Each structure stands twice: as C-alpha cells, then as structure tokens.
Amino acid sequence: MPDAVDSFPVTERNKLRRKHERGRYDKATVYDILDSAMLCHIAYVIDGQPYCTPTAFWREGDHLYWHGSSASRMVRQQAAGLPVCLTVSHMDAIVLARCGFNHSVNYRSVMAFGTAFKVEDPAEKLKLMDGFIDRFFPGRSKEIRQPTPQEFKATTLVGMVMENASGKIRSLGVHDDEEDYQVPAWTELMPVHTVLGAPVPCERQLPGLARPEGLAGYREGARLDEVFAEAYRKHYGE
Template sequence: MSEVTDRYPVTERNKVRRLHERGRHDYASVYEILDAAMICHVSYVIDGQPYCTPTAFWREGNHLYWHGSSASRMLRTQKPGTPVCVTVTHLDSLVLARCGFNHSVDYRSAMCFGNAHIIDDLDEKAKLLELMIDRFYPGRNAELRPSTTQELKATMVIGMNIDEASGKVRNKGVGDEEEDYALPIYAARIPVTQVIGTPEDCPRLVEGVPFPKGLAGFTPGRRLDEIMRESYKKTYGET
C-alpha cells in the first residue's frame, strides 16, 4: 500500500537550498500561493535555447492549466509533452534596512515541475476554458455567448500534473544586525499590493446592462490576491 502524504517529496529539483527555513513543501502552502495568482511564468527549452513565457493559469486539484493561441511557439513545442517549470511570485513588501546587504523584500513564491501535455479533445477543452472563466470570475460563464468551434480550434489548452513543487515565503520585515539597530538610519517595511480599481465600462455597452452579481467581490480597493483565493473557493471549494 502506498503511503498517503500531504506533501511533495523533497528532491534535488525542488529542494530549497538557501534559507531553507522559508521553504514550504506541503500541498496547502503551495496551493495557497498558486490560487492567489492569475499570472504564472512557464519555463521550457527549445533546441537548447531557454524561454520563459508569462501567461494566465489556473489549478484543478494537483493539475495546472494554461492556454494560448494554437500558433504559439511555446504551446506547439509543449504539444508532444515536454518538461516545464511553472513559477508564481507575489511581492508583498519592500524592506529597507540599515545596510545594503540586509535590504530585501517580503514575498510568496511557488515553483512547480512536471511534463506539459496538450488537451486535444474539443469537449474537454471547452469545459476547461469555461472553468477558467469561472475560476477567475465566479458564475460569469453562464452569462456569456458560447465559444464557437472555430474559436475553440484556435485556442490551445495545456495541462501539467504537479510532480514536484516547493514554496518559499519571507514575511519578517526588517532584519538588521543587532548592533545596527542603534544607528540613526531610516528602516522600514513598505507594503506592496495589487488592488482593484473602479471599472471602466465599455463605451459600447448596451444601455441598462447591470454590473454582474458574480463580480460583487471585485470592489475598488480590494486586494487582487484575496479576490483570486475567494474566487477559487467559490468555483472549486477547498481542494
């Protein structure tokens, strides 16, 4: 009987080598970092040349998905299945210390490894793209015009099981040498957040169309990472 675990195995590939106390290998910590984000960076190699592509992504269980044009070099390369590394980073604060060496940032990051594969089945692709919309904007897909067959064919969806992963978190703020705290030098943590602004309605919006109830959480001033986690739970629950 295989051992049941709630953590990714620590390997040479996902081991946190520097400041290992910041490392996170449990599913819950990695998933929380992923689910608070909308954009990831997908790294891969084509003919010996490394590339890194930013793209929107979403998670279902231990699977990650992203999409793009069927003409995309990245996606065409990943079609037969290729090793990729998917990363996500949240910048939470700037840290000003009393010496240059101790200047830093507070952050949350995740690095996921696996083999990317294309989703060929048209029905499965359509379902995944619908779920992508609802993952970001709960309940919105039911209000939209259905995608046409041509639109689905022009869109490629890539999936990846997370074989290995690690998270890394710094949230300590200023960390100076003990003898430096007495120096008359300004030091502080400066919070950094992405927040929602006031919606700018399409100038060709049909008169009388109201703001969707499903977007009630997208109120000006709210943090985007909080909304993303909230939207994920509304769509998928606590998985």
C-alpha cells in the same frame, strides 16, 4: 511535517538549498499561493535555448492549465511533452535596512515542476476553457457566448500535473546586524499590495444589465490576491 498525502515529495528538484525555514511543501500553502494569482511564468528549453513565458493560468487539483495560440511555437513545443517549470510570485513588502546586504523584500512564491501535455478531447477542452473563465469570475461562462469553431481551433489548451512543487515565503521586518543598529540610517518596512481601481463599464453596455454577482468581489480597493483566492473558493466550493 505534513502527511505525505497532503504535501509534495521533497526531491533534489524542488528542495530548497538555502533558507530552509522559508520552504513550504504542504499542498495547502502551495495551493493558496497559486490560487491567489492569475499570472505565472513558465520556463522551458527548446533546442538548448532556455525561455520563460508569462501567461495566465489556473489550477484544478494537482493540475495546472494555460492556453495559447495554436500557431505559437511555445505552445506547440510544450504540447508535445516538454518538461516545464511554472512559477508564481507575490511581492508583499519592501524592507529597508541599515546596510545594503540586509535590504530585502517579503514575498510568497511557488515553483512547480511537471511535463506539459495538450488537452486533445474537444469536450474536455471546452469544459476547461469554461472553467478558466469561471475560476476567476464565477458563473460567467454561462453569461457570455461560447467560442466559435475558428476560435476553438485557434486555441491550444496545455496542462501539467505537478510532480513536484515547493513554496517559499519570507515575512520578516527590518533585520540588521547588532552593531549596525547604531548606523544613523532611516529603516522601515513598506507593505506592497496590488489593489483594484474603480470599474469602468463599457460605453456600449446594453441597457437594463446589472453587474453580475460573480463580480461582487471585484470592487475598488480590494486586494487582487485575495479576490482571486476567494473567487477560486467560490467556484470550486472550497
């Protein structure tokens, strides 16, 4: 087992109930899955009604951050100190077996639990907003204009400390019951990757501009999860 400092505590909240061998509690694995993504889903309850909202996010240490409109009911409720569960998932393969029960998908996922809070300090908020841009596109916050006072006011920044988190990974090939290997059905594993297409520059691009170095990884055919993870390492120097 990883050292306690390098792993999340296993509690009734984040403990895997089934397929224990797929569970990952070490921070290195959890961080890698999170840092390979831009989109997450945040689950929470308002007045007894459960909601799950997709949004962009990023990580700094054990903190996760996202933002939204200051007029958003979801953001206002979360910012008041709502318990939340943030999830990320990557689909890596489709597995076709000889019976429906053994069809499956390979995946990497994380569930992170914590209490949402609003970032109140204006200087910290601006720093984090710049960090959101630079985490995905290193150095870009210095190339673009800063938010206007109205844009700044209209944006609420929300964060959470990961109190508990667990990763879950399935990475298996075709697996059937022994007696089913005689079934005359085609079986295979189909890898699944999200890849980037060719960039399309803006038609109103100012003359003389070169594509920034911070976008070098965003090239046609590159795997998106790998690009995000590399951008994270480049920005934070890890």
